[in-house]
Amino acid sequence: MNEPKNPIKLKEPSVYQLGLWPQDEKNALLPDLPYRERLVRLLMGNLDYHGHDTGYASHDFHAFPAKFPPALPDAFIRGLTAPGDAVLDPMMGSGTTIVEAYLARRRGIGSDIDPLAYLISRVKTTPLDGEALRRQLYAIIDRANHCIATQPEETLAAIGARWDQKTREFIDYWFALETQVELAALLQAIEAIAEPAMRDFFTLALSACIITKTGGVSLAFDLAHTRPHRAKVVFTASGKKILDADPEAEISPRTKLLTKRLRSAIVEFRKRALQNIQSLSELPVTDFPVDLHLADAQALPVASATVDLIVTSPPYAVNAIDYMRANKFSLVWLGYNLSQLSETRKQCVGGESVMDFPFEPLPPRTAAIVEAISAADPKRGKALHRYYSEMTRILREMHRVLKPDRAAVVVVASSEIRRIDTETHRCLAEIGETIGFEVPGVGVRRLDRNRRMMPAGHIVNSDSQIQRRMHEEFVIGFYKPA
Numbered sequence: 411m412n413e414p415k416n417p418i419k420l421k422e423p424s425v426y427q428l429g430l431w432p433q434d435e436k437n438a439l440l441p442d443l444p445y446r447e448r449l450v451r452l453l454m455g456n457l458d459y460h461g462h463d464t465g466y467a468s469h470d471f472h473a474f475p476a477k478f479p480p481a482l483p484d485a486f487i488r489g490l491t492a493p494g495d496a497v498l499d500p501m502m503g504s505g506t507t508i509v510e511a512y513l514a515r516r517r518g519i520g521s522d523i524d525p526l527a528y529l530i531s532r533v534k535t536t537p538l539d540g541e542a543l544r545r546q547l548y549a550i551i552d553r554a555n556h557c558i559a560t561q562p563e564e565t566l567a568a569i570g571a572r573w574d575q576k577t578r579e580f581i582d583y584w585f586a587l588e589t590q591v592e593l594a595a596l597l598q599a600i601e602a603i604a605e606p607a608m609r610d611f612f613t614l615a616l617s618a619c620i621i622t623k624t625g626g627v628s629l630a631f632d633l634a635h636t637r638p639h640r641a642k643v644v645f646t647a648s649g650k651k652i653l654d655a656d657p658e659a660e661i662s663p664r665t666k667l668l669t670k671r672l673r674s675a676i677v678e679f680r681k682r683a684l685q686n687i688q689s690l691s692e693l694p695v696t697d698f699p700v701d702l703h704l705a706d707a708q709a710l711p712v713a714s715a716t717v718d719l720i721v722t723s724p725p726y727a728v729n730a731i732d733y734m735r736a737n738k739f740s741l742v743w744l745g746y747n748l749s750q751l752s753e754t755r756k757q758c759v760g761g762e763s764v765m766d767f768p769f770e771p772l773p774p775r776t777a778a779i780v781e782a783i784s785a786a787d788p789k790r791g792k793a794l795h796r797y798y799s800e801m802t803r804i805l806r807e808m809h810r811v812l813k814p815d816r817a818a819v820v821v822v823a824s825s826e827i828r829r830i831d832t833e834t835h836r837c838l839a840e841i842g843e844t845i846g847f848e849v850p851g852v853g854v855r856r857l858d859r860n861r862r863m864m865p866a867g868h869i870v871n872s873d874s875q876i877q878r879r880m881h882e883e884f885v886i887g888f889y890k891p892a
């Protein structure tokens with residue numbers, strides 16, 4: 411194995427680097443057992459992972475909804491595979507599984523249809539020289555400041571030339587003009603970097619300044635879990651009021667809530683980039699590079715019978731989290747137009763559009779749930795049928811790429827439609843069995859309400875059975891027999 415290029419500077423002692431990762435002790439008991447038995451033991455263990463560190467190495471580079479805790483893929487990777495084995499996440503999101511595979515010296519393979527997920531996962535698994543990044547960061551900031559001071563309009567016009575009318579209007583609605591100039595100047599400086607991995611690193615740092623819980627440098631509030639709201643009253647960093655949606659209106663508590671003090675994109679970018687450079691120094695150089703794809707999990711660009719373990723979490727049934735809604739705030743800056751992004755959104759598992767959709771036949775229990783929901787709400791019943799059809803094709807692909815005597819670990823939550831539980835874990839288990847998987851166990855994990863970003867509708871107080879369910883996830887073990 412090559413020596414790391416970077417001197418390792420840790421924020422605090424990192425358990426994985428000290429070889430003291432908590433699951434190692436438990437897993438040390440497992441290697442002698444057959445694979446299937448190890449899978450069952452892991453599924454029956456404690457899968458909650460409350461209080462575990464989630465921010466080591468590159469895990470915190472960028473916000474992403476419904477990430478799972480790194481300790482979850484880590485436990486299955488270390489318990490079921492050996493260094494050099496292939497670990498796949500076909501819906502990798504922010505790449506939690508891929509980072510854990512990388513840290514454990516397994517060959518991470520990932521795919522996602524969201525270009526932002528693809529960028530995040532790539533950057534999080536590419537070690538770079540910290541000193542070179544620091545020098546590059548200051549060059550970017552100098553260049554951007556120079557453009558802002560000398561030719562702000564030309565800089566914005568050059569970046570703006572890539573947008574169609576609708577995208578332009580979106581940018582004008584959601585970003586103050588001075589933020590637009592700052593972002594355009596930063597982007598121009600980043601795009602001039604010759605080395606692709608470095609360019610990606612800084613592009614991601616820029617995106618991370620836009621997509622945050624508080625809406626980052628945009629005029630939005632909350633790009634994490636609800637429909638974004640635009641600020642009603644906006645002050646610049648220096649205290650100048652630049653927007654007042656309704657100057658005559660009395661200042662109500664709601665207006666106060668929707669008042670935003672803009673932060674400088676240059677300052678935020680510098681902070682974020684420095685933080686990510688520091689964290690990247692925890693990422694060792696390994697001899698097992700990752701293999702990532704911008705691809706649909708229903709048609710994986712992966713050869714048959716080559717994968718040793720899959721750990722993944724698909725979207726919730728029926729668009730409970732709209733990934734594109736938040737991600738488009740930075741993807742428009744990266745050169746995507748809204749029309750392209752709405753095409754990607756249509757391909758997302760769990761979407762609602764069913765026009766010309768190729769439905770799959772469903773096994774009995776799953777068909778009965780779809781039927782019950784269709785009786786109460788035909789449109790959403792169809793959307794649920796779409797979801798289970800997509801998951802049928804994805805499970806088929808997972809079965810194809812797995813080696814025999816190997817497993818897929820799939821983390822799902824149930825949803826409620828018209829007060830009927832979609833029973834996602836039971837339906838997926840049933841579908842998996844019709845495809846040729848065995849399902850030797852389904853683990854339950856209780857969500858840490860303080861940490862997990864949930865869709866707003868799922869945050870409830872009552873303790874009815876279905877509502878309790880919303881604070882649980884199911885970890886399904888799909889075993890491909892030898």
Ligand SMILES: C[S@@+](CC[C@H](N)C(=O)[O-])C[C@H]1O[C@@H](n2cnc3c(N)ncnc32)[C@H](O)[C@@H]1O
Binds near residue numbers: 505707733
């Ligand atoms: C729950 S998130 C995964 C989160 C991930 N486990 C993490 O820790 O960041 C689900 C992901 O599935 C992706 N996805 C949705 N439809 C897809 C498809 N047809 N093919 C591949 N990925 C898809 C979404 O873009 C999203 O990134």
